[in-house]
Amino acid sequence: MKINRGKFLLNIFLMVVLLGCVSFIFATPKTKYEVNRIKTNQKIVMLTFDDGPGFEDEKILDILDQNNAKAIFFGIGKNYEKYWTDVKIKNIVDRMIMTGNSLGNHSFTHVNYHFNIKKAVDEFVRTDELIQKIYAEHGMKIQAADILVRMPYLQYYSGLDYLQKKLNVNYFVRGYLGCDYNGAVCGKEHIIKQYKNHLQPGKILVAHSKDFAQEWLPEWMDYLKTMGYHTANFTIGHYCYQNYGRLVF
Numbered sequence: 001m002k003i004n005r006g007k008f009l010l011n012i013f014l015m016v017v018l019l020g021c022v023s024f025i026f027a028t029p030k031t032k033y034e035v036n037r038i039k040t041n042q043k044i045v046m047l048t049f050d051d052g053p054g055f056e057d058e059k060i061l062d063i064l065d066q067n068n069a070k071a072i073f074f075g076i077g078k079n080y081e082k083y084w085t086d087v088k089i090k091n092i093v094d095r096m097i098m099t100g101n102s103l104g105n106h107s108f109t110h111v112n113y114h115f116n117i118k119k120a121v122d123e124f125v126r127t128d129e130l131i132q133k134i135y136a137e138h139g140m141k142i143q144a145a146d147i148l149v150r151m152p153y154l155q156y157y158s159g160l161d162y163l164q165k166k167l168n169v170n171y172f173v174r175g176y177l178g179c180d181y182n183g184a185v186c187g188k189e190h191i192i193k194q195y196k197n198h199l200q201p202g203k204i205l206v207a208h209s210k211d212f213a214q215e216w217l218p219e220w221m222d223y224l225k226t227m228g229y230h231t232a233n234f235t236i237g238h239y240c241y242q243n244y245g246r247l248v249f
C-alpha cells in the first residue's frame, strides 16, 4: 500500500492538536471551584470592594456605616503592607475590622498569573500572612483557610485548582462585575442599573475601592433598603453569610 507521507504526518499532527484540546477541556476545573452567590431565598446581598485598601475606602466606610451595611474588602498585598508604614491606611483598615467588615485576599501585585502559578502561590500566601498579621493586631486569630480569595480580573483557568490546594481554600469568590471600575466613563446611572438587573437573593456583587463609589453607592444603598435587602459578609456573627446558606456557584 502506498502511503502519502505528507498526508500521514498531517493526520498525526491534527490528532495531536485534537487530543490537546480534549485534555484541555477535561483539565479545566469545574465551576464548583468558584462561588457566585449564597444559596438562599432571603433578601440578602454581599457587597465586595476590590483593589484597596486605599484612602477611597474612608468614604465607602462612611456610606456603609450610614446604612448599617457590611462589606468584604478584597485588598491587595502591596496595599495591606502600608498598614505598617501609613497611619491613614492603618486607621482605615482598623476601622474596617472594628465595624465588622471582612478582609479578603486579592493577590499581592494584581497581575495575570496564567503562565506563572508559582508566582500566584507566593503572592497569595504572602498576602494571607499580612491579613493574618493585621487581624492579630486586633487579637483575632484567623486561619489562612478562612481568608476568602478573589482572583484579579476574576481570572480562572486550569492550574488555579493547584493554587486553591496550596491556599487550603475550596473556592474563589466570583460575583457579578459591572463597570464601576471605570466609573467616570460608565456613569452612575448605568452602574446602578447593572446592579439592579442582577440583584437577587444571595447575590455577590463586585465593586472597587474607588473615589467614584461615593457617586453611586448612596443611591444603591437606598435602593437595597427600598427592596428590603440586607448585607452579609464572612465575619463571624450577626452579618455572616452562613446565617442564610452556603456559598454556591
Ligand SMILES: [Zn+2]
Pocket: 050, 051, 106, 110, 151, 152, 153
Ligand atoms: Zn482587582
